[in-house]
Amino acid sequence: MTYNLLSYIIYAPIAIYITVVVGYQCYKNGLVYVLSIFQDENLSLAINRILLTGYYLTNIGYAVLIIESWEEVQSVLQLLNVLSFKLAGIILLLAALHYINILVLSLWRKTAHIK
Amino acid sequence: MENKLVIIAYAIYLPVALGLTYYVARTLFKNAKVFMLDIFKGKQDIAYATNRLFEIGFYLLNLGFALMILKIRVNQYNPFETTQKLIETLSYKVGGFSIYLGVMLFLNLLLFMRGRKKARQSQLPKQQFVPPIAK
Numbered sequence: 001m002t003y004n005l006l007s008y009i010i011y012a013p014i015a016i017y018i019t020v021v022v023g024y025q026c027y028k029n030g031l032v033y034v035l036s037i038f039q040d041e042n043l044s045l046a047i048n049r050i051l052l053t054g055y056y057l058t059n060i061g062y063a064v065l066i067i068e069s070w071e072e073v074q075s076v077l078q079l080l081n082v083l084s085f086k087l088a089g090i091i092l093l094l095a096a097l098h099y100i101n102i103l104v105l106s107l108w109r110k111t112a113h114i115k
Numbered sequence: 116m117e118n119k120l121v122i123i124a125y126a127i128y129l130p131v132a133l134g135l136t137y138y139v140a141r142t143l144f145k146n147a148k149v150f151m152l153d154i155f156k157g158k159q160d161i162a163y164a165t166n167r168l169f170e171i172g173f174y175l176l177n178l179g180f181a182l183m184i185l186k187i188r189v190n191q192y193n194p195f196e197t198t199q200k201l202i203e204t205l206s207y208k209v210g211g212f213s214i215y216l217g218v219m220l221f222l223n224l225l226l227f228m229r230g231r232k233k234a235r236q237s238q239l240p241k242q243q244f245v246p247p248i249a250k
Contacts, residue, residue, distance in 0.1 A: 022171060025167065026168065026171065029164040032161045033164070077118045077122065080125055085185075088179045088180070088182035089183075095172055095175035095179055098168070102169070
């Protein structure tokens with residue numbers, strides 16, 4: 001087994017695990033926001049679930065997509081370097097998306113209250 | 116030999132960085148609940164949900180950064196051979212990371228303070244504003 005294969009085997013479960021855990025937490029805690037925007041429980045639940053699905057699709061898709069442009073790994077040291085760098089990229093991307101999401105939700109909530 | 120030292124350095128750096136992040140996040144968000152309750156005027160569900168969302172963001176941002184700066188470059192100008200070098204590099208990394216964490220902590224605190232101030236300002240006029248004509 002080459003180091004590349006080994007790094008994919010370590011990388012994919014961690015990336016997917018992080019995405020799923022973060023998504024589930026946002027799904028659970030975001031429901032209050034969606035409820036306060038739409039004030040209709042069934043609609044809110046549906047929208048929340050659709051948002052979660054869309055989130056999983058885009059993020060897991062992206063995480064798997066960047067495996068394609070992986071550099072050639074030749075030693076254990078390089079494996080650790082590449083692995084940490086790629087995971088850091090995924091995590092920081094999630095962080096950026098997450099903060100944008102909070103911003104949009106809070107802005108949206110404000111305008112919904114003014115109406 | 117030098118590879119082994121670098122891997123030892125990673126094995127020390129990673130737990131320290133993760134532990135620091137966990138400790139700072141736990142302290143910050145245990146105490147942020149008071150701010151959140153103030154900002155959302157005592158509505159507990161939305162206050163705690165927002166707190167949790169910010170906590171997730173904080174973890175993502177800092178763990179991502181911690182992993183990003185993990186790499187130690189080894190080449191002919193920086194031969195990673197002695198224990199002294201290991202300690203110097205580790206102290207630089209851990210120190211830099213904890214300064215970054217401190218800055219992040221204060222940024223978050225500033226954000227909460229600002230939100231609280233705004234929430235209070237929007238409450239005040241309804242209670243205390245007396246139109247000048249009515250005096």
